[in-house]
Amino acid sequence: MSYYHPNFDVRKKFCECFLPEPREEVYAVVENMHNLVDEVIMPLRRDLDGGWTHDQAVADVAIATAMQAIYDSGWPRAILPEEKGGLGGVMKSMVTYAMLIEELGRADCGIALDVSLLYWFYSPMLYAGRTDLIDIFGPPLLDGKHHRACTSLTEPAGGTNIDDTTQHGRTLRTIARREGDEWVINGAKIWPSGASVADIGYMTLTTTDPNLGDDGIKLIYVPADAKGLSFGKPIPTMGMCCTDTNTEVFYDDVRVPVEYAATWGTDMKDVDLFKELAVEDKLTTPAYVNGACQTVLEILLDFSKDRIVAGKPMREHSVFVHTIGGLIHMWDYSRASYMQGCYMADHPEKYGPLWGKFMYSRAASVDQACLMAARRIIETAMDLMGSYGTAHEYHLEKYYRDVKQAELWLGGRYRTQMDVVLDYYDYEWAGPKWEPTPSR
Amino acid sequence: MRIVVCTKQVPDTEAQVKVSPDGRSIEETGITFIMNPYDEFAVEEAIQIRERGEAGTTVTLVTMGPERTEEVLRRGLAMGADAAVRVWDDSLAEADSGVTAEVLCAVARRLGFDLILCGRVAIDDAAAQVGLRLAEKLGIPHGNAVTKLDVEDGKLIARCEIEGGVEVRELPLPALVTAQKGLNAPRYPAIPAVMKARRVEIALFSPAELGLDQSAAASRQSRILTLEPPPARAAGRMIDGDPAEAARSLAHLLRDEAKVI
Numbered sequence: 240m241s242y243y244h245p246n247f248d249v250r251k252k253f254c255e256c257f258l259p260e261p262r263e264e265v266y267a268v269v270e271n272m273h274n275l276v277d278e279v280i281m282p283l284r285r286d287l288d289g290g291w292t293h294d295q296a297v298a299d300v301a302i303a304t305a306m307q308a309i310y311d312s313g314w315p316r317a318i319l320p321e322e323k324g325g326l327g328g329v330m331k332s333m334v335t336y337a338m339l340i341e342e343l344g345r346a347d348c349g350i351a352l353d354v355s356l357l358y359w360f361y362s363p364m365l366y367a368g369r370t371d372l373i374d375i376f377g378p379p380l381l382d383g384k385h386h387r388a389c390t391s392l393t394e395p396a397g398g399t400n401i402d403d404t405t406q407h408g409r410t411l412r413t414i415a416r417r418e419g420d421e422w423v424i425n426g427a428k429i430w431p432s433g434a435s436v437a438d439i440g441y442m443t444l445t446t447t448d449p450n451l452g453d454d455g456i457k458l459i460y461v462p463a464d465a466k467g468l469s470f471g472k473p474i475p476t477m478g479m480c481c482t483d484t485n486t487e488v489f490y491d492d493v494r495v496p497v498e499y500a501a502t503w504g505t506d507m508k509d510v511d512l513f514k515e516l517a518v519e520d521k522l523t524t525p526a527y528v529n530g531a532c533q534t535v536l537e538i539l540l541d542f543s544k545d546r547i548v549a550g551k552p553m554r555e556h557s558v559f560v561h562t563i564g565g566l567i568h569m570w571d572y573s574r575a576s577y578m579q580g581c582y583m584a585d586h587p588e589k590y591g592p593l594w595g596k597f598m599y600s601r602a603a604s605v606d607q608a609c610l611m612a613a614r615r616i617i618e619t620a621m622d623l624m625g626s627y628g629t630a631h632e633y634h635l636e637k638y639y640r641d642v643k644q645a646e647l648w649l650g651g652r653y654r655t656q657m658d659v660v661l662d663y664y665d666y667e668w669a670g671p672k673w674e675p676t677p678s679r
Numbered sequence: 680m681r682i683v684v685c686t687k688q689v690p691d692t693e694a695q696v697k698v699s700p701d702g703r704s705i706e707e708t709g710i711t712f713i714m715n716p717y718d719e720f721a722v723e724e725a726i727q728i729r730e731r732g733e734a735g736t737t738v739t740l741v742t743m744g745p746e747r748t749e750e751v752l753r754r755g756l757a758m759g760a761d762a763a764v765r766v767w768d769d770s771l772a773e774a775d776s777g778v779t780a781e782v783l784c785a786v787a788r789r790l791g792f793d794l795i796l797c798g799r800v801a802i803d804d805a806a807a808q809v810g811l812r813l814a815e816k817l818g819i820p821h822g823n824a825v826t827k828l829d830v831e832d833g834k835l836i837a838r839c840e841i842e843g844g845v846e847v848r849e850l851p852l853p854a855l856v857t858a859q860k861g862l863n864a865p866r867y868p869a870i871p872a873v874m875k876a877r878r879v880e881i882a883l884f885s886p887a888e889l890g891l892d893q894s895a896a897a898s899r900q901s902r903i904l905t906l907e908p909p910p911a912r913a914a915g916r917m918i919d920g921d922p923a924e925a926a927r928s929l930a931h932l933l934r935d936e937a938k939v940i
């Protein structure tokens with residue numbers, strides 16, 4: 240990056256009041272990741288996309304290098320509790336996680352997603368205090384090699400409805416049937432990130448009976464090598480086109496032990512863990528999208544310094560000063576918004592559990608604020624840069640594609656906006672009644 | 680083996696350095712400070728020697744500077760150093776290379792050492808003086824601008840860059856080596872190590888505690904009178920005219936004015 244501005248420094252951009260103690264330790268950890276991103280991952284950006292032709296073989300080499308550097312940093316193991324090999328301390332905080340993820344997002348949203356997927360996979364078992372499940376699924380995080388996990392939620396019939404808590408799981412069609420000491424899972428998913436390449440497992444959203452609503456919901460951990468689990472072909476997508484793999488996932492009489500349900504043996508509800516997962520995702524996707532925006536601003540500041548318009552640098556014309564100022568303030572407030580949300584998540588004693596209405600609504604609001612800001616920042620940067628913005632060489636088009644893609648998951652814009660009101664007034668929809676298929 | 684590594688905190692290579700209103704120092708606000716990149720090679724080398732060498736080898740970092748310079752020590756600790764020492768009081772605020780070498784000499788004697796590693800040059804003042812002066816004061820041999828270092832039977836084999844070539848030197852221990860780019864690839868500290876390094880107690884010495892007389896040192900010390908940024912680059916010159924004519928004027932300018940051809 241040729242542009243350098245001290246206001247993009249870690250210590251300036253991350254507001255100290257949100258950080259867990261000891262703050263100096265958080266800064267040190269994040270600065271370390273910042274440098275690693277600049278020196279190892281930034282130079283790989285083009286290859287992470289497989290170049291202009293999106294050649295997966297080229298991308299795979301770059302992904303392996305980037306991910307290995309992240310695993311060498313010892314970060315992924317921080318997900319685990321200390322007694323299981325985790326790092327504890329400031330690394331338990333969602334704020335620290337978001338700050339680290341933002342640093343990755345500066346280089347590549349897909350790489351940030353790869354790490355996030357690990358967090359999402361493990362979080363239900365962690366919230367449920369399931370040390371037995373951690374013993375089964377946790378060890379890959381300790382061997383220092385690149386592993387992937389998958390959170391398998393979205394279904395072919397109405398993906399967004401699955402995430403809609405006001406439909407209480409009534410549209411779910413992946414059914415978990417209890418047979419003795421096992422769950423037998425049948426159904427299909429589409430779009431999960433990491434599908435077909437995840438080797439740790441598939442955390443699968445199911446229901447025992449859609450008509451039971453929330454009470455039927457079960458989050459079940461399915462080992463990657465489970466019999467009856469199969470996949471469609473990777474679906475070529477616009478953004479994160481090589482770093483993320485999305486496929487259909489088919490469950491044909493997939494059998495797993497009953498205790499692989501996230502809340503088994505606890506008095507927690509799976510629906511709460513599902514909401515917790517959505518909140519965690521909605522608070523931290525904004526972080527890497529915000530990181531992407533930082534790079535976009537750097538590209539724009541650099542470009543507009545040298546681009547001469549009507550005899551002087553573009554960024555010295557009042558109209559552009561005004562526009563660039565607007566983009567910087569959007570970038571700034573979206574960071575403040577997600578940092579505040581993550582701080583609240585770190586303090587359930589004040590703001591309630593992640594699955595409570597307040598946090599659910601707050602997370603949706605943060606997600607909307609940040610993703611809307613990100614889209615405007617990137618689109619406007621492209622408007623200002625004209626055709627140069629679309630040129631592969633400037634990287635901007637890659638961030639444009641990646642950020643749009645990130646905006647779509649977990650309900651997308653229209654549905655997430657509906658979640659925002661949940662803490663202000665109640666609304667419900669009646670999902671369609673489910674008739675089991677007799678042949679099953 | 681006791682290895683001491685001297686590290687200095689310097690402004691980030693990308694920082695836009697400005698002279699402060701007193702005209703004798705740089706404006707520190709808004710500047711990010713980093714470990715001198717050549718010192719990073721020195722720290723990395725020390726850790727590698729410990730990793731492949733005899734049991735009981737220790738790596739101790741030393742810096743001279745105000746409290747903010749502890750950041751470089753913590754970075755070195757996160758890379759794998761065992762301990763760190765900082766020397767400071769306000770009498771050192773204007774220390775030149777000679778005084779710095781005296782201070783480091785006193786610390787090295789206090790700590791005890793078999794090998795001292797320094798960066799070849801600090802990128803802020805680019806004086807390239809301290810390492811060599813330190814060797815001189817300690818009365819030990821040195822290898823300068825080293826790109827390969829082996830420790831064998833109590834001596835060092837150092838590949839030193841010299842003007843236009845390479846010199847391989849054998850140095851009996853104790854000795855001092857200054858690290859040149861290419862010596863190794865400094866590691867990224869892992870997060871657990873970064874966290875641990877924050878909790879290490881850093882020893883602080885004043886010059887007096889090291890038995891140094893600063894008033895005497897001040898009388899031998901050179902002083903910065905003014906700092907000036909390099910002259911601003913002149914604007915580029917556009918050459919008009921048809922291509923043949925423009926090429927002729929360009930050749931003329933390059934030969935007779937710029938004198939580069």
Ligand SMILES: Cc1cc2nc3c(=O)[nH]c(=O)nc-3n(C[C@H](O)[C@H](O)[C@H](O)COP(=O)(O)OP(=O)(O)OC[C@H]3O[C@@H](n4cnc5c(N)ncnc54)[C@H](O)[C@@H]3O)c2cc1C
Binds near residue numbers: 397432
């Ligand atoms: C890059 C990427 C990664 C993904 N990763 C994962 C993953 O890891 N795991 C996973 O399970 N899924 C994943 N998804 C899937 C994603 O969560 C869904 O695509 C998303 O929820 C939208 O579902 P859909 O595509 O079926 O669209 P639809 O549900 O058909 O929605 C289309 C449009 O209609 C609107 N809409 C639909 N229903 C409603 C409603 N009830 N109320 C209001 N508006 C509505 C939506 O907001 C949207 O605008 C990923 C998707 C992408 C693009």
